[in-house]
Structures are given as C-alpha cells and as structure tokens.
Amino acid sequence: MKLEKYYEDLSVQHVGTEKSRAYYMPLDENGEATSLLLSGQEWKVRVYPSPEDVDGTFIDPAFDSSAFDTIPVPSTLEMLGYVQKQYTNVNYPIPYDPPFVPVDNPTAAYILDFDKKKSALRRYYLYFEGVDSAYFVYLNGKEIGYSEVPHSPSEFDVTDALNDGNNRLAVVVLKYSDGTYLEDQDKFRWSGIFRDVYLLDRPEEHIRDYVVTADMTGLVTLSFTSISGNPDIAVKLSDAEGNVLGQKESDGSPVSFRIDNPHLWNAEEPYLYTLEIAVPGETIVQKTGCRSVWIENSVVLFNGEPVKFLGVNRHESNPKTGATVTREDTLQDLKMMKAYNFNTIRTSHYPDAPWFYEMCDKYGFYVVSEADLECHGVSHLQGGSHQWNFDTIARDRNFLPAILDRNERNVEVNKNFPSVFMWSLGNESGWGECFIETAKYVKKLDPTRLVHYEGAMHSVLHGVEVDDDTIDCDSFMYNEVSFMDSYFPDPKHTKPAFLCEYIHAMGNGPGDIEEYIEVIRKHKEIMGGCAWEWCDHATYEGEDPIHGPMYHYGGDAGEFPNDGNFCLDGLVYPDRRPHTGLIEYGNVLRPVRASLTGQSDDEIFLTLRSYYTFRSLDGIEAVYEIKEHGRLLSSGSFALSALGGEEETVGIARPETGNGDVFINIFYRLSEERPLLEKGLVLGFDQLMLSPGEKKNTGIEAKGKVSLSSDEKFFTVSGEDFEYRFDRRRATLVSAKRGGVERLASPMEWTLWRAPTDNDRKIKKLWKEANFDRAESRAVFSEATTDKSIAMLSFDFHLSAASLQPFMTGRVVMSVNGDGEILVSVRVVRDLVFPFFPRFGALFHLVSDGSDECTYYGYGPHESYVDKHRASRVDYFTLPVARMHEDYIVPQENGSHWGVSEFSAGHICAHAAEPFSFNASYYTADELERASHNYELRESGNLEVHIDYRQSGIGSGSCGPQLVAKYQLSERHIDWDVVISFN
Incomplete structure (x- = not known):
C-alpha cells in the first residue's frame, strides 16, 4: 500500500485533524449521549510486516474482510500475539536515525463496518482517544487523514464521507513513526488502537472549544475559543446539590458567575460545581472546581495553603491487555491510592485517558499532567559526553514542532480539569531551545497552572547553565535525603522543589520512605514528591499451580533490546495486590500522627496532629489498645476533630503494668463512608512505647545435667x-x-x-x-x-x-x-x-x-x-x-x-x-x-x-x-x- 511518508517527516504530526480541544462528550437536549461508541466491540484486522506490505484494497467498502482476524478494540497487538512483546527503558527499540524508521515496521489494517443514520444540518466527527504510534484513517474508501501522538486524542471531521446507513471505517496503524523518537518511555512498547473510538453526532452550529476558570474567590468564567456557526448559547451553573446558582445567555462572549462563599475544590474535599452549556440540539456538561494555585516566597500555595503533594507516578498498565485499561481498572487504582493516603498522581510519561482526569476531579487527586514525551535513549549514543548526548533532541529545532504539538495537546485536552495543578513538559529529554520555547508556549496557553520539567534541573546538576525561568519548580529524581535536606538553606535556590521521582519501589522496597517524608515536611519549599511507580509492568502468561499468575518481563519474549525486570518497580503487583512497600508508604502518609506528651501513674497524654490541609479529622476515630509484651491490658476509642494542620490533646487512663515493655497502638479508623473509602477502613496507625521492659541479660540457667x-x-x-x-x-x-x-x-x-x-x-x-x-x-x-x-x-x-x-x-x-x-x-x-x-x-x-x-x-x-x-x-x-x-x-x-x-x-x-x-x-x-x-x-x-x-x-x-x-x-x-x- 502506498502511504504518504508522514510517519518519516518531523514537520508533520497531523493531517486532516481538527484543532485540539478540551475533552467533553456532548449530549442531546434530554441529556442523552449523541455519540456512537465504535470501540468496545469486535473489529477485523490483519497485521503486515511493513506498511508497504499492506493490501491497499482493504479500504474499499466492497472488500471482502472475511479472511481477516476478529479482535476486540481497544486492545494492543502485542497482547493479542500479532507483534513481539518488548520492554525497554532507556534503549530505543529502533536505530537512532531520525526521521527514518525500520523497514520491518509491523502495520495493522483495521476494518469496522457500522450503521449510522445521517441527518442534514449535522456534523460528524471521528474521535480517537489513543492509537500507537501513527495511523491513517479512511471512511467508505475516502482518505480522511493521519495522526501521531499515541496518548492524546485526535479528531476528524467525516461529515462529507459518512453514508446514511452502512459505513466502513478502515485504519492503518504503524508500530513505528518519527514520533517513536519522542516516545521512549520506560514501559512495554505497545501498538494498536488501545483506547476508545467514537463517532460524534453534533448540530451544524455547536461549540468546539472553551476554557473554564474557577478560582478560590468564587469567580467562574467560561470563555469560548472555538465555535462552529453562530448558535444561541445558554449557560447554567449549579452546585453539587443541584441548586441553580445562575443562568446566562451568550453570543460567544465570555460568561462569568460569582459564587458567594464558594466551596473550594481540593483533593481532601473535591467539591464540584456543574456548568451546563447548551446550544439548540446539544448540551455540554462540564464539572468545575473553585481553586487557585500559585507560588509565594518559594512555597507552592493551593487555595492559599502550603499543600504537600505526595503520591505516585502511574503508567496505564494491565497485565492482560497492556496499555488498554478500563474505567474499572482505573477506579481500582484510585481506590487503593485513596486507601493508602496518596493525594497526587503524575501521569508518567504521557497524558492518561481523558476520563481519568474526570475521576480525579470527582474523587480528589492533584494531578501533574505530563506530555507524551520522553527521549532519554539519546543518552546511549556513541561519542560525546552523557549530557551532550542527552540534550540531542532538546537542541534540535527539527523536533520543535512535535514537542510543541505534544505539549499543546496535553494542555488543550485537559485544561478544564480542576485536578490538574501542574503541566509537565515531558520526562528525561534533555534541555535546550526546544524546551525553552515549549515552556514559554505552555505558560502562554495556560498561565493559571504551574509548569514542571525535570530536564532543566538535570542539566543544572550536570554543570550546565540553563535559562529555565519559565519552569516553576526545581525538579529532582532520586537525590539523597541529605542532599534535599541541605538544598534550601542555600539562598540561591529560590524555586520550590518537587521530587518528581523518588523511593524507587522495585522488588523488596522502598526502605527509606520515612526519611524522605521527614525532610519534605521539614522544608516548606519542598512541595512533595511522587514515588516511582504505581504498578509492576508485566504480561500475564497463565497460571502456576503453586505461585498463581505467571508474569513475564523484559527479555522473556526474546526481544532485543530489553531492560530485564526494571519494569517490575511498582508499589503493587500487576494484578494490584499490594507490595509491602505500598503498605509502608501508606502508613508513613497517614493523616494523623500521635506523640506521647506525658504520663502519670494513671493517665497517658497524647498529642495528635492532623496532616490534612483543608479538612478536619472529623470522621476519623482513634481506636487504641495498650499491651504489655503482647498481652492486652486495655482498649478504647475516641473521636478526632483537629482542623487541618492543627493538633489536639487527649488523656487516656493508664492501666496497671508489670515489668514488660508497654506499648499503645493507635489505629486511625474511618467512622464514616467517604468517596472510594468504606466506613471502618484503617488509614494508618501509630505505636508508641509507654515504658520499656525490664532489661535482662541474655543467658541460660544451670538446669539439669549435661x-x-x-x-x-x-x-x-x-x-x-x-x-x-x-x-x-x-x-x-x-x-x-x-x-x-x-x-x-x-x-x-x-x-x-x-x-x-x-x-x-x-x-x-x-x-x-x-x-x-x-x-x-x-x-x-x-x-x-x-x-x-x-x-x-x-x-x-x-x-x-x-x-x-x-x-x-x-x-x-x-x-x-x-x-x-x-x-x-x-x-x-x-x-x-x-x-x-x-x-x-x-x-x-x-x-x-x-x-x-x-x-x-x-x-x-x-x-x-x-x-x-x-x-x-x-x-x-x-x-x-x-x-x-x-x-x-x-x-x-x-x-x-x-x-x-x-x-x-x-x-x-x-x-x-x-x-x-x-x-x-x-x-x-x-x-x-x-x-x-x-x-x-x-x-x-x-x-x-x-x-x-x-x-x-x-x-x-x-x-x-x-x-x-x-x-x-x-x-x-x-x-x-x-x-x-x-x-
């Protein structure tokens, strides 16, 4: 099949696509979905060794596809057995020869036949949420367009190509493209249509794009940035209880509402308001939260408070389906993260599926949304110093259009999610003029959020002077506790610090969590950190009668190059059973900590400090037990009520004790149900020694005869x-x-x-x-x-x-x-x-x-x-x-x-x-x-x-x-x- 070589042209990222826009799914006037889900069903597929081997007649609606295989979509071709599985971290899976890609480039031809009633005065759009790595789209034999950037949506206007009735959608997906040089993330290298595909059915006149800003003062502003036609626009704002707070009409001009005494959004209390944006025949429902984030005296303030952003880096990963994850998969992850006291997620190293951000808005997580960008494989090039090689792409202006595009899509798609507080330009891609310009561009696109990029600080630590004024924080990976502890007494360091990756959770570990958290909490300028990483990446290969699931990692498929078991670096197993490292991290992050402030013969005095920022400890009870060398002496419970960041003191009756060591164990248990969390869940515990046991020498008595x-x-x-x-x-x-x-x-x-x-x-x-x-x-x-x-x-x-x-x-x-x-x-x-x-x-x-x-x-x-x-x-x-x-x-x-x-x-x-x-x-x-x-x-x-x-x-x-x-x-x-x- 003769395809345009867009996939070997660094100046071309998309052909025939709509301008990137905010994510939403439009509804009709009755609140019913108007989109047709094209995924979630069986498609036809045939996989060829290279693009040139594809039989181009398959795009013809009359083509007989009965000889093609049938597969579920979304899915990954590797997990279905069509393409060799490969895990590599730093090493590129292909020669470094941009913009060219190997001749052996597995290419899949997809076919879906579907019915759709076509109406006049309607516009129809194909919306792909994720395809890896590059793809060509055809509808009813007509070429529609081309797109790259696997983890960001692309949209095509197919109104003219759509039939009233039977339709054939054909998609050619290439495993490798020039984008592969920017997709060197530490993960299994997947390919295929791995996220959902929709056909959007919209009125001729409709809203294309808009920006919502809702700050901590209660000012909610809706600005329209792209409108098809000149529709009448009606906007309604409601609170979480459904009470209407205001209604306005617009001709396309910005609309503002002022909320008196607003409920502020934060990860602890994620209160959402609802905007309904209606034009004749269509309504868009947009959730929003009132919150503001800024930096003051080197400290990040969220709604005016110095929040500690503590959580984890998360890849989208399922051991049976690869990069294809469901809402149920994601909800399981978020539920576990809440249970273990995480409040922050970095989407490493690409934007997640758009509905992931909706979940974070709803359930309460701060999100660092990262562009689909990593190219640390250049550090392995021969010749030149490590840092010179590392900056190869960052200083090559041929890559600038792609780097800008990937960051633009990250911002434009996810700009209306209140959970996103910081944009990340990518990961481990060096530093140079491409990133200097990209940082400025992202700031221009969205001046309301912080901008993060670890590559700037990586260069600084390797002795390179950088112009990083557009980067809002100094970002670190795996620096020693002592280094971080000594960083802020130095007056040269004027930006807040973020440990974008720390406490590497590979295998038995991590073992130094408490020390890091002590330093993070000690220095107000350290805004927090994200553990590396959430889950072990592995592929499910059946069951072992003794050990259960059999998981494979890098090299097990015989692939070259591979990075072995470096993908097994998560806080949970691939099936989400917790590692002991997760349990350790969760208790270090417990929302309450107790200290012994005094005791008498008959009473124990405890001070309990809240590590929440915004909510009180209401809804948590402290359940305690006092034990002497394992023997229960007394137990009880008391309610907690301290405000965020504050302390409260309680007295507990002290039982009579003997000569053994005496401990009080205090478990912090939910006395109410919360989103994702069941009543009775223990959020953490403290163990405090009340008195040591009588010291004895290790010895043996002279008993019997020998x-x-x-x-x-x-x-x-x-x-x-x-x-x-x-x-x-x-x-x-x-x-x-x-x-x-x-x-x-x-x-x-x-x-x-x-x-x-x-x-x-x-x-x-x-x-x-x-x-x-x-x-x-x-x-x-x-x-x-x-x-x-x-x-x-x-x-x-x-x-x-x-x-x-x-x-x-x-x-x-x-x-x-x-x-x-x-x-x-x-x-x-x-x-x-x-x-x-x-x-x-x-x-x-x-x-x-x-x-x-x-x-x-x-x-x-x-x-x-x-x-x-x-x-x-x-x-x-x-x-x-x-x-x-x-x-x-x-x-x-x-x-x-x-x-x-x-x-x-x-x-x-x-x-x-x-x-x-x-x-x-x-x-x-x-x-x-x-x-x-x-x-x-x-x-x-x-x-x-x-x-x-x-x-x-x-x-x-x-x-x-x-x-x-x-x-x-x-x-x-x-x-x-x-x-x-x-x-």
Whole structure:
C-alpha cells in the first residue's frame, strides 16, 4: 500500500485533524449521549510486516474482510500475539536515525463496518482517544487523514464521507513513526488502537472549544475559543446539590458567575460545581472546581495553603491487555491510592485517558499532567559526553514542532480539569531551545497552572547553565535525603522543589520512605514528591499451580533490546495486590500522627496532629489498645476533630503494668463512608512505647545435667532429652537431636549472604567481588569445659572465603545447659577493607514436613527491616511459615522480621535481650537468587531459618541513592548473644 511518508517527516504530526480541544462528550437536549461508541466491540484486522506490505484494497467498502482476524478494540497487538512483546527503558527499540524508521515496521489494517443514520444540518466527527504510534484513517474508501501522538486524542471531521446507513471505517496503524523518537518511555512498547473510538453526532452550529476558570474567590468564567456557526448559547451553573446558582445567555462572549462563599475544590474535599452549556440540539456538561494555585516566597500555595503533594507516578498498565485499561481498572487504582493516603498522581510519561482526569476531579487527586514525551535513549549514543548526548533532541529545532504539538495537546485536552495543578513538559529529554520555547508556549496557553520539567534541573546538576525561568519548580529524581535536606538553606535556590521521582519501589522496597517524608515536611519549599511507580509492568502468561499468575518481563519474549525486570518497580503487583512497600508508604502518609506528651501513674497524654490541609479529622476515630509484651491490658476509642494542620490533646487512663515493655497502638479508623473509602477502613496507625521492659541479660540457667565428649572433629553435648554435635573446625552445630529425632537436615552455617534484592543491584557487585556469598567459617582453635550443668564450647573464629583475607575474626562461645538451651556468644571484629555486610548470622536447615508454624515477638505482621518497618508494629504474631514468604515476581530476600526478641519456627526457638532479625522460609537464599521468576522456585524440602545479629537495610538503590550509612551493617565490633533451643 502506498502511504504518504508522514510517519518519516518531523514537520508533520497531523493531517486532516481538527484543532485540539478540551475533552467533553456532548449530549442531546434530554441529556442523552449523541455519540456512537465504535470501540468496545469486535473489529477485523490483519497485521503486515511493513506498511508497504499492506493490501491497499482493504479500504474499499466492497472488500471482502472475511479472511481477516476478529479482535476486540481497544486492545494492543502485542497482547493479542500479532507483534513481539518488548520492554525497554532507556534503549530505543529502533536505530537512532531520525526521521527514518525500520523497514520491518509491523502495520495493522483495521476494518469496522457500522450503521449510522445521517441527518442534514449535522456534523460528524471521528474521535480517537489513543492509537500507537501513527495511523491513517479512511471512511467508505475516502482518505480522511493521519495522526501521531499515541496518548492524546485526535479528531476528524467525516461529515462529507459518512453514508446514511452502512459505513466502513478502515485504519492503518504503524508500530513505528518519527514520533517513536519522542516516545521512549520506560514501559512495554505497545501498538494498536488501545483506547476508545467514537463517532460524534453534533448540530451544524455547536461549540468546539472553551476554557473554564474557577478560582478560590468564587469567580467562574467560561470563555469560548472555538465555535462552529453562530448558535444561541445558554449557560447554567449549579452546585453539587443541584441548586441553580445562575443562568446566562451568550453570543460567544465570555460568561462569568460569582459564587458567594464558594466551596473550594481540593483533593481532601473535591467539591464540584456543574456548568451546563447548551446550544439548540446539544448540551455540554462540564464539572468545575473553585481553586487557585500559585507560588509565594518559594512555597507552592493551593487555595492559599502550603499543600504537600505526595503520591505516585502511574503508567496505564494491565497485565492482560497492556496499555488498554478500563474505567474499572482505573477506579481500582484510585481506590487503593485513596486507601493508602496518596493525594497526587503524575501521569508518567504521557497524558492518561481523558476520563481519568474526570475521576480525579470527582474523587480528589492533584494531578501533574505530563506530555507524551520522553527521549532519554539519546543518552546511549556513541561519542560525546552523557549530557551532550542527552540534550540531542532538546537542541534540535527539527523536533520543535512535535514537542510543541505534544505539549499543546496535553494542555488543550485537559485544561478544564480542576485536578490538574501542574503541566509537565515531558520526562528525561534533555534541555535546550526546544524546551525553552515549549515552556514559554505552555505558560502562554495556560498561565493559571504551574509548569514542571525535570530536564532543566538535570542539566543544572550536570554543570550546565540553563535559562529555565519559565519552569516553576526545581525538579529532582532520586537525590539523597541529605542532599534535599541541605538544598534550601542555600539562598540561591529560590524555586520550590518537587521530587518528581523518588523511593524507587522495585522488588523488596522502598526502605527509606520515612526519611524522605521527614525532610519534605521539614522544608516548606519542598512541595512533595511522587514515588516511582504505581504498578509492576508485566504480561500475564497463565497460571502456576503453586505461585498463581505467571508474569513475564523484559527479555522473556526474546526481544532485543530489553531492560530485564526494571519494569517490575511498582508499589503493587500487576494484578494490584499490594507490595509491602505500598503498605509502608501508606502508613508513613497517614493523616494523623500521635506523640506521647506525658504520663502519670494513671493517665497517658497524647498529642495528635492532623496532616490534612483543608479538612478536619472529623470522621476519623482513634481506636487504641495498650499491651504489655503482647498481652492486652486495655482498649478504647475516641473521636478526632483537629482542623487541618492543627493538633489536639487527649488523656487516656493508664492501666496497671508489670515489668514488660508497654506499648499503645493507635489505629486511625474511618467512622464514616467517604468517596472510594468504606466506613471502618484503617488509614494508618501509630505505636508508641509507654515504658520499656525490664532489661535482662541474655543467658541460660544451670538446669539439669549435661555430658561432654570430644574427638578431633566434634564436640558432643548430651542431656536428658537431647544430643548436640558441634564441628570443632567450623564452630557450627552439625546435629541436633531431641527425643532421639534429628532436627537438622544439614549443618548450621555462619552466613553473610542474602539473596540480593533489586535495591542491592549496585552494591551486589562489590559483595560478589568480596565473595560474601562463599563465606566459610573456620575455628583455628577450640576447647570445651563442663561443670556437669553447663558445657562451654569456645572457638577462635574466622569467617572468610577463597582468595581473600578473613572478613572477621574473634571468638564464639556456645554454652549448653541441661534443658538443651544453647547460649551463643559472638565477639568478633570486622575487617573494614570490605564493603558493608548484607547480613551476619547463623543459618539453620531444619527437617520439615512443610506445615510449620511460626510465632514471634517483634515487628510484624509484614516483612520488616531496620529501615522498612513503618507498616509493622511490635507484638506477638503467629502464622504458617508458608505465609511468611513475599512472592516477588523476581525472587529475592524477603520475609525477614526486625526488632525481634523471641521466636519459634518449626522445631527451633530463639530469644535475646537485644532485638535481632530472623527469617523462616522453605526457600534457600541460593534458590531465591538463582530463579528468574517466582514460578521457577522449588522448595528446598527443609525449613530454612536465619537468625541474624543484623541485616542491612533495604533502601531504594535500584534507581536511587546508596543505602544510608546508619542502615548498613558496617560496624567494626560485633557483640551478640542469643539463646537457641530445639523442641
């Protein structure tokens, strides 16, 4: 098929399209839809290797399409099996040779036959909400036009081509176009008609476009920017209860209303007014909200208040349908975000479906709407510095028309949504004159909102002087907490800051959320941040009988290039099950925080601070329980009422306590139903220590009698009901019999290794070079003594690996009493030439039938680490070991518990005065590290129990800063005592 090479012409983005306009769906005078939904049904399709291979006769209404396949539309061709799936992040999927695209360019020919009654004095428009990457449109054999920009709507006037009755719509969709160079977003690369298609049926005279501004003073102005004909216009303004506040007529001139004491729109209380804009034969219903956003003294003010915009970056993604998402999919996302206290969404890195913004208006989210633009693949070009390459497109004026067009469409389509408070020019596309001009253009299009673009600050941080006066905020990605904390005392920094991407949520993580939020709340100039990112991107490939859904990521389809599992970086799994990172983030963002401000023998005084800005805490009750070492002493509840940003103090009766540690747990529960949120939902919790328990030394009592024997290899200690054998050469327990039954499947090991998390991806190289995964213990000297009630085994201890000096040296003493308790005392010194350890502890391989239970006192119920435990609290928890495994798509360290003072798992128990870490699993660290997908995991047949002195934190280093020093296991001296026993 001979197609015009618009798709290889940077000066052409659209042919035959209408000027971009605000999104709306017109109704008739009775409020009924006049548009015909052409998607949501079966279409005919055939996919060809290239545009040249397409049989051009298919656009003829007489063409026999029976040999074509039948597919649902909207959909993506990759998920239907027509085009190879591909995930790549930075690397372009095609050679960088603009404006040209490869000869091998999968091209789909779509056909839809439909009926439509055509009336005189009506105009008809085809409205495509999203097609990737470029497409040609034909109706009844007539060429209608061409368009690019996958994630923004395009509209075609088809009045002259439309038949009264039977019609044939034909669309040619190309996977690659010159626009592909601007569509290098971190996602699976989809193609096809992936959003809805409508035929709009409108009066000859109608309103094409308009702008609504509604500010915090209550001034609502409707300005008409494009009108077809000269219709009589009637405008009605109503409040949310349906009360009419005003009615006016217009000849096309602006219409204004003044609302006395307006209800202001914000994400906490998203109050919407309704404008009905009517011409003869048609009505447009436009929701609007009164709100204003501006910057004052480097602080972003929303309705005059310094709001913290805290939320997440969100791609449109479904594991079964790719980029095609339904309203139900989106509503599920928004419901979860509300439940976990998010108030902000950045549409990364393209505008979402237009109805997404309507949902954000209705349910209350601040939106950073980003243009369909990313071209960081140029950073991988050969020759030139990183920054010079990164700016390749930004300084190339050949790309300026496309960059302007994509930003214009973002603004024009979404300009009437009150949820949008900031436009983003795109993502990771460098800095240069193209963006300088685009920023000015966006400001001219809409001076009422902020303009964001991280590329300007990226250049600044790489030593480039930039003219970024038109960018309203300094935007950051993955900078260290310490960097952000030190940024604003510097008087040179006069703009507010926004962490457009932070706390990278890949795999087990993020682990540094609390530190970031502390800094964001500390500095009024930091307006907030969006976690990267909402969901794991993956494709559903069937069910595994053990692990459930099987998900694939980059490289699993054999594609080149690919970026592996870097798409698995979300706070939720592809099917929207929450990661523990989401639960952690949600509790850090809880709307209330309590602090202990005093207590007496019989009363506890709490101060509760609201982290809402606009609404009060009415509708939230604090449900509390006071526990002593897990034992419930008292409970109750009280209503909260503090205004936004303010505090209230309450007193609670203090029960009598003993010598154990005493905590109060306070759960913040909704006492009312809210949009998207059910009554009774817990929005977060606090745990405050009222008094520490009596400090005890870790030790064992002299109970019963023990016998000790030895040979050159082993010490054997026996008691009434047990026999333990210790390896004199390795300082390890190699056999543990209780009641004559062996509890160990293989000898205990001293270990430094954990199955690397995604956040360990940078430090893992150093760990591997240090051979931490090959650590072996050596006792260079051993001796044993007994007084008949306690046997004491002493070892001069080295832990090392082949080719390298010992990681640590020192002394390990194992004392055994007549009850079979083993006091393990470790006094070692770490060699500081090595990087910090992943962990240090003892690993036990226990005989198991796979039905073990675990009880522990420490941070739970979720996996917890030194820097990732804000979703957990100290208490007793009991659950099957099988449920302690967090089934990450790419297996890695998981399921550990921090701050534990005692636990039992299967037939092993441990306790200590100083809290430690433990992990119980049916998988070895080696198995977790080796498997590429969770469905490849096979249980070891044993119960694998790690008892750790410490484990290093999790952090967010997969795409962020190195783990904070205080969370690294890097101390020189390790003194550790723990009591272990078998039952």
